[in-house]
Amino acid sequence: MAVDYTVIVIYLAGMLAMGWWGMRRARSKSDFLVAGRRLGPTMYSGTMAAIVLGGASTIGGVGLGYQYGLSGAWMVFTIGLGLLALSVFFSARIARLKVYTVSEMLDLRYGGRAGLISGVVMWAYTLMLAVTSTIAYATIFDVLFDMNRTVAIILGGSIVVAYSTLGGMWSITLTDMVQFVVKTIGVLLLLLPIAVVKAGGFSEMKAKLPTSYFDPLGIGGETIFTYVLIYTFGMLIGQDIWQRVFTAGSDRTAKWGGTVAGTYCLVYALAGAVIGTAAKVLYPKLGSPDDAFATIVKDELPVGVRGLVLAAALAAVMSTSSGALIACATVANNDIWSRLRGAVRRSDEPHDEVRGNRAFILVMGLAVIGTAIALNNVVEALTVAYNLLVGGLLVPILGGLLWKRGTAQGALASVVVGGLAVVGLMAGYGILANEPVYYGLLSSLVAYVAVSLATPATDAAVLAAWRERLAGRTPEAAAEPVPAAQ
Secondary structure, X not given: OHHHHHHHHHHXXXXXXXXXXXXXXXXXXXXXXXXXXXXXXXXXXXXXXXXXXXXXXXXXXXXXXXXXXXXXXXXXXXXXXXXXXXXXXXXXXXHHOOOOOHHHHHHHHHOOOOHHHHHHHHHHHHHHHHHHHHHHXXXXXXXXXXXXXXXXXXXXXXXXXXXXXXXXXXXXXXXXXXXXXXXXXXXXXXXXXXXXXXXOHHHHHHHHOOHHHHXXXXXXXXXXXXXXXXXXXXXXXXXXXXXXXXXXXXHHHXXXXXXXXXXXXXXXXXHHHHHHHHHHHHOOOOOOHHHHHHHHHHHHOOOOHHHHHHHHHHHHHHHHHHHHHHHHHXXXXXXXXXXXXXXXXXXXXXXXXXXXXXXXXXXXXXXXXXXXXXXXXXXXXXXXXXXXXXXXXXXXXXXXXXXXXXXXXXXXXXXXXXXXXXXXXXXXXXXXXXXXXXXXXXXXHHHHHHHHHHOOOOOHHHXXXXXXXXXXXXXXXXXXXXXXXX
């Protein structure tokens, strides 16, 4: 394994070097949090695909393919559909707002009274997303080095915290671009064809597996519907995703670059399911479906290639982890801490703003590592995060973008009622049940519409200012454009 270890060590050292490089470019709040809002289509597409395709999409996607066959692609497929919907219908408007967080968008739309509560919900979501991604390091480093779980989490988490703290979004953008390339080579160009060949080709796979493994709907209609609610809609409103949209250099980049990334996700979804199906032929009696990825990599790939593919899995985890971490720190600083202090800072002054946000990334990173060490059930934590996000924030966010009659009172009622309904229903039905997100989302919608119609319409001046921001007519938007980074 010496060659494989060398590949991994070089990769990890490269991530830290990218962090140092990014630190030299992060000279303002805009640079640090949204990469100066000047990414071109190539970097934007690559980094957007990297952030949404994490360890769950790679290791979990292969596991679903092992368990259900080709229909195991639906989880990652719905992520791609969500990214496509965001890019085509909403990303240009979101990018023109020139904000840093989802809660700032809610404040602009509803008149400054919805941000704190929504910020708390979004912070909980991004924290749990970062935690679950960090736990995945234990699986990968166990395969690589037979490493203790706690040590693995500290090692992987510390590298992500280090490069994220150094350069903020610039470091994360640069590392994510490298991670995108590594994932493409490792998973799509190497592991996929090798797995299919080792399994005897598609004809042999069909001969050895039940026909349900090749049924596109074999995983079940209810499961697919739940994936759409949680992941497709989750892509539309997550701070980690929006913060990447804010990095786009233009409306066109946000729309078409995101469309390319979404299409890439659809291909990645099918690849993971096929790899898992091949693993089922090769190893029909694995203890857990999630062991499929590590097993086929460890046993079937040649030296060197194995290291690169494991680096691809590590890249998938790191990209999601770093994106969730900076989103969590941004929300904690800009939406919660600043509001509690009663002084929301608006300046882009390089020293104070960058230093403050850097400190929050470090603190949140340490909290993420500590929580990851203490937490056992990753799936339940991630389910809680997405249920709260979709049940509490989907309606007021999309309502604000699509329905001018929505009010601040309606938005607050929607967040509170939807969030409490989700928590109560998870306590009653169980965390992994489908009902909490179904009924939580419905109760959030009813509260939003009913309270909005029962309260005075949003002030005309607020709506006028909102329309100006949506149109891109802001002081920042009118500034001299900076050449896009390709």
